[in-house]
Amino acid sequence: MDLNFTPEELAFRDEVREFVRTKLPADLSERVKAGQALRLEDYRRWQKILFERGWGAPTWPKEFGGTGWDPIRLHIFEEELALAGAPKPVPFGLRMVGPVIMAFGSREQQQRFLPRIVSGEDWWCQGYSEPGSGSDLASLKTRAERQGDYYIVNGQKTWTTMGHQADWIFCLVRTDPNAAKPQQGISFLLIDMRSPGITVRPIITLDGAHEVNEVWFENVKVPVENLVGEENKGWTYAKFLLGHERTSLAGIGSSKRELGRLKRIAREETKNGRPLIEDPLFAARIAQVEIELMALEITALRALSAESKQQAPGPEASILKIKGTEIQQALSELMMYAVGQYALPFERHSAEENDFASIAGPDYAAPLAATYFNLRKATIYGGSNEIQRNIIAQRILGL
Amino acid sequence: MDFTFTNEQQLLADTVQRFVREHYTFEARREILRSAAGWSREIWQELGGLGLLAINVPEEHGGLGAGPVETMLVMNALGAGLVLEPYLGAAVLTPSFLTKLDDAAASAELLPLIATGERIVIVAHQEPNARGELALVATRAERSGDGYVLQGKKSVIAHAPTADEFLVTARTSGKATDAAGVRVFRVPRATEGLAVRAYRTFDGQCAADLEFERVRVPSENLIGAEADTLAALEAARHVALSALCAEAVGIMKAVNDATLEYTKNRKQFGQPIARFQVLQHRMVDMFIHAEQATSMSYLAAIKCQDADVQERRRALAAAKTLIGQAARFIGQQAVQLHGGMGLTDELMVSHYFKRLTAIDLTWGDADFHLQKFAEAL
Numbered sequence: 001m002d003l004n005f006t007p008e009e010l011a012f013r014d015e016v017r018e019f020v021r022t023k024l025p026a027d028l029s030e031r032v033k034a035g036q037a038l039r040l041e042d043y044r045r046w047q048k049i050l051f052e053r054g055w056g057a058p059t060w061p062k063e064f065g066g067t068g069w070d071p072i073r074l075h076i077f078e079e080e081l082a083l084a085g086a087p088k089p090v091p092f093g094l095r096m097v098g099p100v101i102m103a104f105g106s107r108e109q110q111q112r113f114l115p116r117i118v119s120g121e122d123w124w125c126q127g128y129s130e131p132g133s134g135s136d137l138a139s140l141k142t143r144a145e146r147q148g149d150y151y152i153v154n155g156q157k158t159w160t161t162m163g164h165q166a167d168w169i170f171c172l173v174r175t176d177p178n179a180a181k182p183q184q185g186i187s188f189l190l191i192d193m194r195s196p197g198i199t200v201r202p203i204i205t206l207d208g209a210h211e212v213n214e215v216w217f218e219n220v221k222v223p224v225e226n227l228v229g230e231e232n233k234g235w236t237y238a239k240f241l242l243g244h245e246r247t248s249l250a251g252i253g254s255s256k257r258e259l260g261r262l263k264r265i266a267r268e269e270t271k272n273g274r275p276l277i278e279d280p281l282f283a284a285r286i287a288q289v290e291i292e293l294m295a296l297e298i299t300a301l302r303a304l305s306a307e308s309k310q311q312a313p314g315p316e317a318s319i320l321k322i323k324g325t326e327i328q329q330a331l332s333e334l335m336m337y338a339v340g341q342y343a344l345p346f347e348r349h350s351a352e353e354n355d356f357a358s359i360a361g362p363d364y365a366a367p368l369a370a371t372y373f374n375l376r377k378a379t380i381y382g383g384s385n386e387i388q389r390n391i392i393a394q395r396i397l398g399l
Numbered sequence: 400m401d402f403t404f405t406n407e408q409q410l411l412a413d414t415v416q417r418f419v420r421e422h423y424t425f426e427a428r429r430e431i432l433r434s435a436a437g438w439s440r441e442i443w444q445e446l447g448g449l450g451l452l453a454i455n456v457p458e459e460h461g462g463l464g465a466g467p468v469e470t471m472l473v474m475n476a477l478g479a480g481l482v483l484e485p486y487l488g489a490a491v492l493t494p495s496f497l498t499k500l501d502d503a504a505a506s507a508e509l510l511p512l513i514a515t516g517e518r519i520v521i522v523a524h525q526e527p528n529a530r531g532e533l534a535l536v537a538t539r540a541e542r543s544g545d546g547y548v549l550q551g552k553k554s555v556i557a558h559a560p561t562a563d564e565f566l567v568t569a570r571t572s573g574k575a576t577d578a579a580g581v582r583v584f585r586v587p588r589a590t591e592g593l594a595v596r597a598y599r600t601f602d603g604q605c606a607a608d609l610e611f612e613r614v615r616v617p618s619e620n621l622i623g624a625e626a627d628t629l630a631a632l633e634a635a636r637h638v639a640l641s642a643l644c645a646e647a648v649g650i651m652k653a654v655n656d657a658t659l660e661y662t663k664n665r666k667q668f669g670q671p672i673a674r675f676q677v678l679q680h681r682m683v684d685m686f687i688h689a690e691q692a693t694s695m696s697y698l699a700a701i702k703c704q705d706a707d708v709q710e711r712r713r714a715l716a717a718a719k720t721l722i723g724q725a726a727r728f729i730g731q732q733a734v735q736l737h738g739g740m741g742l743t744d745e746l747m748v749s750h751y752f753k754r755l756t757a758i759d760l761t762w763g764d765a766d767f768h769l770q771k772f773a774e775a776l
Binding site: 158159273346360372386 | 525527528529530531532554555576596598599600601602606608666667668669672675677678731734735738739741742743744745749750752753756757760761764766769770
């Protein structure tokens with residue numbers, strides 16, 4: 001039992017720090033630290049820099065172009081990047097479809113798709129949720145019918161993050177509507193977003209942003225070689241992917257960075273002529289979140305070291321998802337309340353770039369309310385926190 | 400003890416509810432939101448036509464001289480419709496302030512115009528870093544010739560862009576947080592040196608920061624007696640806080656209804672999600688929060704004109720604390736229970752959530768009022 005990093009791990013941390021110090025573009029880290037949303041080209045730029053250093057896929061094994069790092073090194077790497085204000089990893093390629101293709105894809109699919117994810121040439125989005133199938137994902141209706149060498153896909157996906165920007169979408173589709181159980185008739189298809197018959201419509205969210213989309217499929221022809229694994233076995237792959245998604249949602253490094261930002265704002269703001277951070281009630285609110293975050297970090301490290309002994313993340317990942325997202329929301333809430341009345345003015349510089357201009361009050365106040373509203377999604381996506389509690393109840397507590 | 404409303408009060412509530420139902424549909428509201436001004440003078444005149452702008456104006460000045468209970472019923476209904484027009488500021492705070500200030504000439508001139516909706520007058524008081532604190536006025540009014548020169552800044556003044564005229568607090572003596580030395584000046588919208596930087600707040604309402612750069616006003620624009628100014632402002636804010644609490648309660652009931660309806664219709668795992676006990680208990684907690692908020696809104700309405708200022712402060716701080724907390728819980732959980740749909744601009748629920756959040760942030764959030772209450776234990 002030792003909670004300290006080994007000398008080798010500390011040396012690795014220095015190496016990562018040095019890399020970030022010299023290679024992370026200042027304009028990117030400034031946007032991240034100020035809570036401004038990033039554009040696709042920002043993510044592209046950063047992925048290229050990581051790729052050139054050989055760190056394009058930190059979570060992947062070496063044989064697929066990854067780093068082969070153990071969970072502790074991964075944790076150090078992710079934390080250093082997040083603290084420095086690096087763009088957060090986009091999960092759809094690296095954390096979702098990548099591991100599925102590695103585990104269940106054909107040799108050809110691995111060679112075709114994986115290198116382009118690591119290099120940042122291809123960007124992916126996720127075709128899981130449908131209007132009638134959210135928490136009850138297995139009830140999905142998007143249909144894929146085999147016709148010769150193709151599947152013909154018809155249906156609709158929704159809440160598709162980056163759907164308007166991605167090159168590819170990985171989709172759960174129903175290939176056998178007559179299967180005994182809904183889970184049994186599902187397949188996992190990789191679909192080129194440029195295929196004729198795909199229509200992407202924006203969904204504007206409560207913060208005025210365009211992040212998510214509806215994706216419509218009308219007689220979209222998908223070559224059968226884009227089927228991952230076996231037909232009608234897609235549910236197994238889907239669950240494997242969801243486990244990976246949950247672990248990546250804890251966001252401990254970025255929460256630590258946001259905690260630092262909260263404290264800076266609370267030192268800057270005044271209440272009755274004194275810094276807000278000296279207000280006993282507000283200080284206690286910050287302390288409460290910081291303590292939760294300290295606990296979560298150790299919980300995450302415990303889960304990661306257990307994970308390294310298994311194939312896929314276990315149900316413990318749900319703890320990380322629940323606590324991680326609650327902490328993210330609490331931090332965004334405190335930051336908004338920290339600026340008092342200046343949380344209210346709300347104007348976008350440019351809706352497309354999700355940039356906020358300070359129209360009244362300090363610059364740091366401008367994006368805070370939008371972030372607070374936006375982050376309500378965190379307890380809904382990736383399996384709502386209610387669903388995560390069901391997973392813990394059923395699979396850990398055996399209820 | 401009697402919690403029933405009179406027939407007149409019930410009639411008033413029905414009238415406003417019907418008006419909101421017929422004139423403030425989601426689509427109609429969206430049109431107003433998308434317009435350049437962000438509010439509708441036509442709606443304002445209709446509210447005037449219904450007599451709603453006269454509720455807080457005394458009868459001697461052409462008003463109805465009704466009380467906080469009537470205001471509460473109106474605000475419940477305006478809240479449910481997320482009405483964007485400046486009712487809280489122009490029809491509650493301003494007439495209450497003028498009435499308490501009791502400046503005969505100003506009341507005689509302004510209150511009748513306010514009662515009909517012909518003139519919109521907005522109180523410009525809040526300054527940067529106020530965080531809900533009432534007695535913070537750094538804006539200066541220096542004597543100069545036969546008038547005054549105003550210099551200073553007012554921050555996030557709700558509905559300022561709708562104003563024809565402002566009632567501006569400024570200090571003729573003392574430090575920014577002194578209780579004495581604060582006076583009120585009438586300042587028409589089009590006054591040289593006054594910059595109104597207009598914007599929307601995240602709930603879609605309009606607001607502005609006001610900058611006074613050597614703004615000259617004649618002596619007759621100074622209204623009220625010095626000794627009365629802050630006390631009158633506090634009394635008016637108590638009435639307005641009570642109205643704001645009532646608005647929040649109107650929204651809470653509407654958003655709880657919407658959530659109940661949604662979870663009964665949304666089916667997952669072969670049944671309405673409202674069948675799941677975890678969601679039932681959540682909605683029970685939302686309901687309890689709304690009931691507790693309703694009770695505190697009643698208390699606020701009954702106490703907001705109490706002669707005992709300590710009693711008033713205590714009641715309003717308690718009400719705003721509990722209602723701010725309830726607003727946060729209900730708003731967040733309503734979105735959560737709507738799932739992805741709760742995050743879209745397309746449903747009313749996200750708009751309710753944003754207004755509830757704005758209400759908590761207005762004139763001191765729940766923690767601010769909790770501390771005020773605690774200090775007076």
